[in-house]
Amino acid sequence: MDDLVQNMKNNEYKPLEGMCFKLRDIEYIKNKTQEWSLRLQFMESHLILVAASGQGWLNIDGRFNELRQGSAYLCAPGQLVEASAHSFDERGFYHLRFDIIRDEPSVKANDQVERQSSSFPVKGEVVVLSPVSVNELCETIAQCWQHEDYLKRFRSQILFQEMLHTILQDALLVQESDSEAALDFTKVYIEQHYQQELTIEQLAKVAGMSSRHFMRLFKKRFGFSAIDYLAIYRIEQAQQLMRMNGHYRLRDIARHVGYHDDIYFRRKFKQVTGIPPAAFMKNSRQKIAAYHFPSIGQLIALQVTPCAAPAAHPWTEYYRRKYETDSVLPLSTDYEAKLRELRLLHPDFIIGIDSLASPEEQAELQKIAPAYFVSWVGNDWRTHLRLLAQFLNKTAAAEIWLEHYERKARFVREQIEHTVHSDRLLILRITGEDYNVLGSHSLGTVFYDDLNIVAAYGVDLMKPDQQVMPVELNRFKANRLLVIVDQDAQSQSSWHTLMNSEPWRKLNAVRDGRVDFLPSYLWVEYTAFTHDLMLDEALKLWRDCT
Template sequence: MITPYLYSNQEVNTSYPLDRLTIKLRDVEKMKSTSDWNIPQQHTSSYVFVMVTGGEALLTLDRGSIHIHAQGVYSCVPESTFGLTSFGDEGAEVTIVRFDLYQELHDDPDTLHVVKDTPVFRSGKELAVSPTVQLSFMCEGIHNMWHSGRAMGHFQAHVQFLQLLASLTEASPPLKEDSQMLIQRTKDYIDEHSNENLTVEHLAGMAGLSPKYYVDLFKRRYGMSTTDYISSLRMNRAKQLMAGTEMRLRDIAHQVGYQDEFYFSRKFKKAMGISPSIYMNSRRRKIAAYHIAITGHLLALNMIPYAAPLHPKWTSYYYRMYGKDIPVHLSAYRIDMEWQSKIQALQEHQPDLIISYDHLRPEEKEMLEDIAPVHYLTFSDHNWRSQLQTLAEHLGAQQDAKSWLETYDHKAEQVKMMMQQKLGNEKVIVVRLLKHQFTRYCSPSMLEVLYGDLAVKPAHTSEEGEIYNEPITLEQLDEMQTDWIFLMVCQESETLSFWEDVQKTSLWQNIKSVQNNRLFIITADPWLENSPLANERILDDLMDRYR
């Protein structure tokens, strides 16, 4: 017999309340979308977990809304409403799990009571996710098992869900009710008063929390510490003043919240990688980067371009890190497919100098040279070091190039030693998946960084030359018996759908590298760009993976 029951706080073991509950998994749904999607507001009679494994979204609960983010788990209670809307241009990847809770009471052990309310899961509460919990992997496993069609599929999905629940409830103390609202209120206050003397103690007092607990909650919700958030607001305001006014550096420092201009200069250089004076000069000399990789060359020379190709998907790193600092955003959609719009934007904004690769259409080249002087880099020269030095000489930034290359080489040596310890004599093949086709793949960055600077041993050499893109079947990949696979999955819907199906096949699961968990997922950005900054990010990517 099952009857409804509302929990009271006195009747639950607050340390491990799940020990007294019976859990029934009802449904598992997975959504992937790049942008402009939504789940209409709907009523739920069960508990709902919204688990975000990529991107951002807006979760609407009854009449309130919450900005939710990757590696976040959010709960909705029975007899409430919820809906989801994409946030930003990159969309989100979300797994939605519906489940019911029951409890057997001491005075009536023959009856299971439906639990409609519990302090464990409050509507809109974010559950703590331990850094050791592989949320994306666990959600994928639960979803795949639930929809596998196997005789024990639902049971095994239920077991995996219980394991996830245990990880979530034991990760850290749950958030207090209304703490999300209190943290949001202090953030709003910071947004309005970032130029004032703000302390953690003062902000924690506003929220009625201890400073340590406040700092933990703030970082968990916004992905950065309170002090880093305040600094970012101040730096962004300072950059606006540098670009739009003739104010002196000392006055800018005072206006954004720093009484000591030298301390401000150190903070600015730490945040931006360049001094305030260099930043201001780079904004006054209007240099346009005509191609995406040119941006990576200019930034390595401590020069922020006046114009550059920017797009939240195709150049996500530059868009996120420098989108507010680059005044003119050129088209970055489908590389070189919208060159007329780039020409039109440059004609309108009149840069002082344009940096471009030399592989242009005659008409495009003629129109570009009518706008401003153009300095060309050789597109067929895959040696990014020589390209950087050539550009530095033209711009009078030889010392910047020298310093940057010294820093890069030091980091590359560290990563090389790390990978030699991890890989030894084992070999690597890079595989790319586009639409329904796998290819053995080597880009200029892979040649220069992976097989060059890091001396990784390739599992394949091609008759096409050092740069290649050769079709390969899964059967052929299996026959290679390679030690490691570095896999690049193109991020468009047809490819992603095919990739999801491939992972379920026994052919894929039986490949040596897959069985041995030696599959490393890489992304087009930065692995296809071949600029100084992109190649440094490849080093960072590998260092994070193998440290």
């Protein structure tokens, strides 16, 4: 890699000069019998997991990662994170939390995008090139952290800086040597420099490739060209600013995201979203309440952030954090309390599901605001989306979203076909004491209908699920399994019982090592937005696997 590319990549670490790092806590687990878990939560500080040993998984914003020994994992404040690990040896497992304190003037309050991009320069998995060095640092940090001597505890902070330096250095070296990491790095580079004029030639230099080679590999990896991704990302940032109660003029937003031609910006915005920017800004001022869980996933696909949503749903808090606003009202589970909250909110529209609300309940909600209850039973998720879009006058936005979804599904099919081949897939969900095989009118539709994966023998594709006993699993003759285990104690107990049973060990997919897992929350919803996330998950599970 030439000096120009090296300088470009070093510039990504330049904001470190304005940051101070303070270790808040470190947890060291090394007992073989001990299990460690991190409950589902939004991070309030930065998090590092160092998997010196053990097995487990990490879920970040709905993306499932299998923990790999020799890697470090970094999560940022505001991300929705859940994790579990076990089977540690003497090398242990480390869980660290730290804060970033900036010693430079704070970014202007109205520049949300810059504030987001100025966080720690590395997120997700980092393959540690010197695991022994990092492990020894972690062990010493843990020892000093617990020491009664103030100087020892002070030394733990110094060693923590050394550990961060090692991880950042390893991340940079991997970016320089691995083509896939180089493409991922360039994608992040686009996200951090989208306000500037970016050309294929410049991006190819960042990736350390020729322009032709870069264009081909970028599209192969992400399913769209680098210039298309730049446009999509710019429009997404423009949408975030437009949602901020009309505080910004349209031309100022266009300039902020890198467009100096207003007409071109309007044309590109409509091409990406399906509606003109002025209409989007007007619609963003509407207050639309999601009365039931599935309504959230349909509204998000229509580029609507609900002004109110069920409090128990993870995305309610996620959007409060993402947009740094308290405008998303968490609705109570109590019926009367929920009605009172909606009356005080004065929403423009209320969206629900017809089969989840009685006629009396629907009538009460109609008194508060115009309410629409999607006809759920007998319609597929695409029809659900189109019906809702028709009511909200967002049909064009729905069709653009569906067009993008179909294109993405084709891309994922191409990427995973050499892995799944003609494998027969069985999707098993464990809920309490029940074992359910999922069919098409569920998240299974993504795999069976959109990705054209062959269903195992006996899967009823006309039903969302069918209950089975563990001894019946072998009759499906599946040679690939996808397992979803709910998070409650009874479901986890049922899973451990199944996993240790003779019928489970005799399954072809188990013997061949073709068992994959999905987290239970969100994925089980039958909505447009969660199905789009499922395409990402399928790509991560099965691309470039043998």
